Amino acid sequence: MPSAESPVSSYIADLLEEKVGQYNRPAFIPYDPISIPHRFSVKQDIEIMGFWAAVLAWGQRKTIINKCLELAAFMDNAPYDFVKNHTENDLKPFLNFKHRTFNSTDTLYFLHFFQNYYRQHDSLEFAFSSYLKTGDETIENALIGFHNLFSDSENFPARTRKHIATPIRKSSCKRLNMFLRWMVRKDSNGVDFGIWQHITPGQLVCPCDVHVDRVARLLGLIKRPVTDWQTALELTASLKLLDSSDPVKYDFALFGLGIEGFAK
Template sequence: MTKSELKVFLDEKVIQYNNPEFLETDPIQIPHLFTTKEDIEISAFLTATIAWGNRKSIINNSHKLMERMGQSPYDFVLNHTNENLENLAGFVHRTFNDIDLTYFIQSLKNIYTSHNGLEGAFTKHQGKDSLQPTISEFKKIFFELPYEQRITKHVSDPLKGSAAKRINMFLRWMVRDASTNVDFGIWKDINPSKLSCPLDVHSGNVARKLDLLKRKQNDAKALAELDKNLRKLDPLDPVKYDFALFGLGVFEKF
């Protein structure tokens, strides 16, 4: 395929998958349960954090997590008591357990009381062309409180070689425009052109087949390569192609 043919092909796939039907099988359905900005942000962040492995399991466990928070994630984060935190006991998704979750709730409270919320924590340190250095700064903020070392593996650092798939996915949800009723577009101070593709096994494999990516590992260097090529196709909204790459990989076994 020529570059222009590839763009036409991928643009058609974006239209095919970037619509509300996508919500039926995707974890982004969880923040769509809420209407207030803070509830959307927090439910999205926690859902994205556990978004690895079987998608049905991710969605089921995210629903269970919202139930444990009384279907009011912002109120729970801001006003929880020690007794409320006991309600999280026994929660587990793969290697993410109740110890990790308890710290996440406490750290989120610190972020909302000291850093102008999740949006403030990401917008304050944003880079000129990419949010990858921003994610690294966010991790420093996230671990301002005393923590167990094991918890740090659940927040990626792109400057240490990670593709940071789950945080990049969360940022896509928050920043990309809401015109198709999939992403939310509730963060107005980050330009979608700075977003990076949530690189995983599916999008990575499809990108390699389409010659958008040559590097074999799904790491920070691969993400930079993919970002560069997607921005050539659409410099203003490169991450819309996440829908195409993911859809081709998961639904079409491309």
């Protein structure tokens, strides 16, 4: 709960805690893109399909889920084995893949990155955590480092850059922040996976999707007039007044209030 000096009122604090309890539970999973990695049990499968699901998470949730299932089927529902061992001939089904502005060129580069990366590393966590510096309070450096690593290839298509956000371009990085929430947050409720060890929940930054952004503004948790990386940091700082060790658990509450049509 907030201190007496906190700008977050007890009404808002109680509302958010109530909604975290309502949405941070297994019943939330089937209708959300997080249901995609929940279909898998191998750590690397969870990482790969979680990453796909987060990157493709714009538009209707049902469509996002269906598109991710299509990708999983192309990989024989064994994504880790596929990305490590696929041949050029195995890539033919992906040539017609498309989701909104994400097309086959993007898809093929993602597979190229995954193959090169997983042949050298056991977990995708290192692609983010290795760029953190001692004393980092947020994952900003991890996001910047990952973007640079992801695009560091002579095969990198310029058009694919827009699909991997970075604070350097002032993006709120909502999809990557969501993916990191899935991988890092740990509790007993079974929604987020908590399979990564070198990034703490307290370093996470809240994803600012349209629902979260609108509700956070209505509740006075955001003052910044535009939505960018600084806005995501501002929101997270407000949420840390409620729980400094796990601020992004309130993503559940803000998103839930948004889809409920809170104060429209």
